[in-house]
Amino acid sequence: MKVGKLDSYELQKIIDNNRGIKREDVRIRGGIGEDCSVIEFGDFECVVSTDPITGAEKGLGKLAVHINCNDIASAGVEPLGILVTIMAPESSTLIDIKNVMEEISEECKKLNLEILGGHTEVTSAVNRMIVSCTVLGKGRKNSSVSTADAKPGDDIIITKKLGxxxxxxxxxxxxxxxxxxxxxxxxxxxxxxxxxxxVVDEGRICGRAGVNSMHDITEGGVLGALWEVSKASNCGFKICYDFMPISEVTRKVCKKFNIDPLRFISSGSMLVTCKDGNKLVDLLKKNNIESVIIGNITEDKNIIIKDGKEEEVDPPDSDELFKIMK
Structure with missing residues (x-):
């Protein structure tokens, strides 16, 4: 099998056929493109998401905290607690594990996040350290934003820089x-x-602004995120390559390793859809967050305009990062 996420169609079959039972107090369920589940608790709801870090070693603890908190932020709520699992190879030292936990703790302090528990072990099952986290967020009942609510006619906004x-x-x-x-x-x-x-700040701002849909851009890059939003929302998209916010540094790295920057892991960028993109871009700018409109949600078909030509976007494959990490 290829390294990276499973094929979306095959993964969908596995998810759909293995959900246990469906409970009435689960308002939003995880699925393709829907990274968070939302559970009702009276006047409030709990937002839950989980993800591992497998493609990095440096900055491991920091990345593990933020990619999981970013999922919660994409629901428009603030993360409040985190569970941490560390699987360390036999070559690890106690100092290695201690350093990762200190890094995790430091990032949690910045985000006003409590470490609720977890699990740590040394195992021959891995050849480098793996950190997997589960984050919980809290919001008012029916306040959470779903990935699956993008609507035809919505503007598509990207925050900060891709890649x-x-x-x-x-x-x-x-x-x-x-x-x-x-x-x-x-x-x-x-x-x-x-x-x-x-992307916790923009998630909070966009959630309060009443956007239709949000999705943090992680493995698979912006095209993977757009595909997941369109799949979850049963719609399409039309975007323009020339509008993509890509730094010159990222362009040089991508050229060196023959990487498509639109399929390059991009934590730090949020994909947002709403009716008035210009109004949201202005709001984000007032909060010192750069953003840009890259296209629109459509009824069907996934299209990118590049070099003046329209091309259909293929389903996401392995992230381009794995070309580097082989």
Whole structure:
């Protein structure tokens, strides 16, 4: 099998046929494109999501916290607690595990997040450290935003820059191959992307603004995220390549490793759909968050305009990151 996420069609079959029972107090269920489940608790609801970090070693704890909190943020609520599982290879030391936990704790302090529990073990089942987290968020009843509510006519907005997570990982692991491609300032910029990896602020702002749909852009890049939104919402999209917010540093990294920046892991960017994109872009700007409209939600078909031509977008495959991490 290919490294990375399972094929979306095959994964859908597995999910649909293995859900246990359906409870009435579960308002939103996880699925393709729907990273969070929402459980009703009287006047409030609990938002839950889980994800591992498998494609990075440096910044492991920081990434593990933020990619999971970003899922909760995409529901428009604030994360409040996290459960942490660490699976360490036999080559690990106690210091290695301690450093990862200290990094996790430091990021949780920044996000006002409590570590609720978890599990840690050394095992021969892995050849590098794996961190998997589950995050819980809390919101008022019926306040959570669903990935599946994008509507034809919605503007599609992207926050910050695409490919930041992938670029940070590439520079962290392949600096020797990039030293002649990037300047010292560009390497410093790429390393700094990890400080912009959270989308909790824009998630909170967009949730209060009443957007129709949100999805954080992770494995599979912006095209993978768009595919998942369209699949969950039973609609399509039409976007323009020239509108994509990609830094020059990311472009250079992608060119070096023959990577498609639109399929490059992009934690730190949020995909949002709403009726008045310009109004939302202005609101985000007032809160010092850059964003741009890249297209619209349509009735059907997934289209990207590139070099003046319309192309259909294929379903997501393995993230381009794995070209680097082989």
């Amino acid at each position: 930041m997570e992938g670029t940070f990982i590439a520079v962290s692991h392949k600096e020797d191959e990039l030293i002649n491609i990037l300047t010292e300032e560009e390497i410093k910029e790429a390393r700094g992307y990890i400080e912009s990896i959270s």
